[in-house]
Amino acid sequence: MGGYGDVQMIDENGVRADGRGPGDIRPITIETGVVPVADGSCRMTWGTNEAIVAVYGPMEAHPRKIQRQDRAVLDVAYNMAPFSTTDRMRPGFNRRSREVSKVTQDALESVVLLELYPRSKIRVSIEIVSAEAGTRCVGLTAASVALADAGIPMTDLVVSVASGKINDVVVCDLNKEEDNYGEADLPMGIMPNSGELVFLQMDGDLSQDEFKQAWKYNMDAAQEIHKLMVEALNGGDSQ
């Protein structure tokens, strides 16, 4: 049973339309220090997705009423550029971008040691320059790299990856067609050192076994991506 129409996206040998195997992820590049005025920044490309994240702070939180006396507040803004998709995105926030900002903020709040900076604010701006599928994963992963680049204390980085189901096969890192015509999508935010989760969503249905398989794909991909994040952070800019 195909989900939406009967689009064949994976053949009997387990090769997907773009030539990947079920557990393969799209090519990734990560670069730090791309916004010179920011305290920390990151550009991440993932397949044809591209995100630029800038982090400012810690700084005094304004207006005063948003200040917390015992911790810092995180201000995460996810935005897609009008030119990031084939049909023009209307500029400004919308229901979807608010939701993604919220889940990204919640995920980052569980790794950043906010209690070290009472009354302050840390601003994280995620800008999606080019969107294919899985922009929330790119945004969250890049945001954690940018926060580390800004020297903000965190208990771990966050790697976010999605797995899903197409033509009844569980595959890792869906591309646009697979996301649109597939049956399920399971994005996860993973702390790569401990394997703990900071973010989990599911679209569509997965059986228990399929869920476990998607989980495993995500965990394995997270380790692979974590290596690139470490390399991007430690590779450049050092003295």
Add this chain to the structure above:
Amino acid sequence: MNGGPVARLDNMTEKKGAAGPQGNKRGENLVVPGDDLGDSEGFEAGHGVLVMSGRLKALKQGKLREKGKSISIEPIHTRYIPRPGDLVIGFIEGCTNNLWFIELGAPFNAILPMSLGPGKVDFGGTRSVMDIGDAVLCRVQEVEETHSSVVTMKGMGLRKIRSGVVEEIDPHLLGRIIGKGGETLRRMKAETQCRIVVADNGRMWIDGELDGILDVRNRLSAISRDSRGGRN
């Protein structure tokens, strides 16, 4: 795109076991948040390090430093956070009848009370002594838990800056400007015939002939350009 630090996963399976610090190796290496730094037994967690269930864990990205029993991380890129005793250059951002608010480039403005100000100041006369926008060389007296800090101008050489220029540079580049034992800085002072005061918050006061000041500026921008791998 031009020569920045780029990590690349080219065809999905390459680069297994790519570079990155090995968790247990202690020395002058770079770590990222979440890195395991080994057993906490017999060690003290310093700046940027946390003990979690018997293991040392990195909280920041930077260089690992081991001093005796204490393990700490010196961040490569970070906002200035005041510490008591720091020599700082601030700008006056506001005043009340009996105190000034000083901007240090830190998350919060510092307070300079009249009693710690320069010389004798009458109540209500703060603004006639140092006005908004003036630069001052001062020292951090105390820092509260909530990060609000008090600075003082009582001390040798602490004063309002009346001549020369104030330049700003990333705090993590200070080490490079000063050099081993202050050698690089001494050479820069001699060659440019300028007085240079390097403050801990990444600001420098340069005083001298115009040519000398311009020369110092060029050298500083060369250092900061260099640190970004030739970009900008």
